[in-house]
Amino acid sequence: MFPDALEAVGRVEGLPLTSPATPTLPDPDEEEGQREVVPWTSPRRRAGRYRHSLQILKPFRITHKHQHPVDNAGLFSFMTLHWLTPLARRAHKTSSLSIDDVWGLSCHEASEFNCQRLENLWHDELKQKGKDGASLSRVFWRFCQTRMLVAIFSLLITMVTGFIGPALLVRALLEYSQSAEAWLPYGLSLVAGIFLMELMRSWSLALMWAVNYRTAARLRGAALTFAFHKILRLRSTKDISAGELINICSSDGQRVYEAVSVGCLLAGGPLVGILGLSYTAYFLGPTxxxxxxxxxxxxxxxxxxxxxxxxxxxxxxxxxxxxxxxxxxxxxxxxxxxxxxxxxxxxxxxxxxxxxxxxxxxxxxxxxxxxxxxxxxxxxxxxxxxxxxxxxxxxxxxxxxxxxxxxxx
Structure with a gap:
């Protein structure tokens, strides 16, 4: 009744239905049926590794060649989750949703592909650092470092715009309202500046969460699949109790997801602290x-x-x-x-x-x-x-x- 999700996604997106030796990713610029499987380690694959992700930077996209609507979304649709609108309308119209109403899994969130990529990075870590010096945390960072840097950049924009609006523009507007002289263009420009700062803050914050949630889903799927493969290869579980295995596959997997989804917020702490302390100390004094x-x-x-x-x-x-x-x-x-x-x-x-x-x-x-x-x-x-x-x-x-x-x- 329900076909295999990975097989269906593979047919639509052009992924191979067999497990390759090295991770592969479909080239979105090629037509279906003519796509070439490019190994992850090839130079041409590295040159085009961000080809699909860079498509999201387009403000608007009219493409419908991907199976999942999030892969067809532009920048505004992705950051505002507008690609979920058809599903929300269907839910509002029918007051219920079934499994057939939900889209299939995007090939970029598939656990099989992400696990292969994580395993490839782990083998590279073993070759470079050895078994004693290898770090799984460093492999996790390499797995999602580009997307995390994009999220941190969006967070910094959020913090700066969130500081400029209330701290500078609102203060100038209050001083303008208390002054005896009134110059209408100046007041309107302050109001427009506050609106633009709040708009940029809202959009950049939404972009950060959209990127973080998708990155966290990829890493959790890859880590859990990697852990499952390791558990299946164990000859004996005498040194590992059943409770520890359950904790790894449930609690620790959720902790990995939460660490990626909210971890980049740590980067905004020092910036906010410096800006807030400098501003309040300048206008209020030592108090x-x-x-x-x-x-x-x-x-x-x-x-x-x-x-x-x-x-x-x-x-x-x-x-x-x-x-x-x-x-x-x-x-x-x-x-x-x-x-x-x-x-x-x-x-x-x-x-x-x-x-x-x-x-x-x-x-x-x-x-x-x-x-x-x-x-x-x-x-x-x-x-x-x-x-x-x-x-x-x-x-x-x-x-x-x-x-x-x-x-x-």
Missing amino acids: ALVGSAIFIFFYPAMMLASRLTAYFRKKCVLVTDQRVRLMNEILGCIKFIKMYCLENAFAQNIHTVRSEERRILERAGCVQSLTVGVAPIVVVIASVCTFTLHMVLGYDLTAAQVSPSVNSF
Whole structure:
């Protein structure tokens, strides 16, 4: 009833239906049926490795030769997710969606191809660094470094435009509204500048998330497939428990996805910190250092909370492994358990292990909820402390100073 997804995508996109020795990628500029399979390591393949990705830089595209609409999308359609509009309209019209309404998997997100590429990079890492010096994190970075750099560049644009609008243009507009002289073209230009800054900030932020989510899906699919292949080749799993295998294929895979999707946000931290501290210190004076000190104190507290969450996660893996082994024992010996009426004893053991696992998960959830709840109020605390100290010291405080400073915080 449902054909194989990879086979269907391969026929539409021109991918080979057999697993090649080296990863290959279809050339989007060639017609279907005439595409040549180019090895990943060939010079011509390296020269055209970004040929398909560069097509997204076109503002608008009218091509429909790819199987998935995201591969036909232009820049504006990709960053605003406009390519999902037909699916949203169908869902709104029919009030439901079926498997036939959803597009097939894009060949660029296929786990088979991405796993082959990741394995190729891993073999290159082994040749260059050796078995002892090889780093899987470095291989992950090489796998998605170009897309991550594009996401970081989009994030920097977001941060700069998000700072210029509230900190500079809004301040100038407040000063203009309080001045006695009114020059209409100047006021309109400030309003237009604020609109353009917010538009650029919104679009660049949307582009960053669109790139990150697609990159994270590729890396997670490649890493999980790579892990599955490794598990299948293991002769014995004595050194690896069932709980650890389940954790690798579920929790760790999700952590890889989250690290790629939100990891580039770390690059915007230093830039925002420098711009915010410089701006508030220039317009408010030394009292702005109080708000910055609150933020600086907040970061170690959040690091401690994240360490506690990681500690509870590692502790929960051991309990999960114990529960999985106990369940496997029950399923394997269910006849003997029924024969000797040991249901209550094993049920009590399972209940004890599950209670311990639940208790650890509740502690981790409390720590995570505390970080999520405290983070939004740091801005309020920093603003109140800064403005209170500013007024206690006898300095003047105007609306043109308060609003941009709060936005900067």
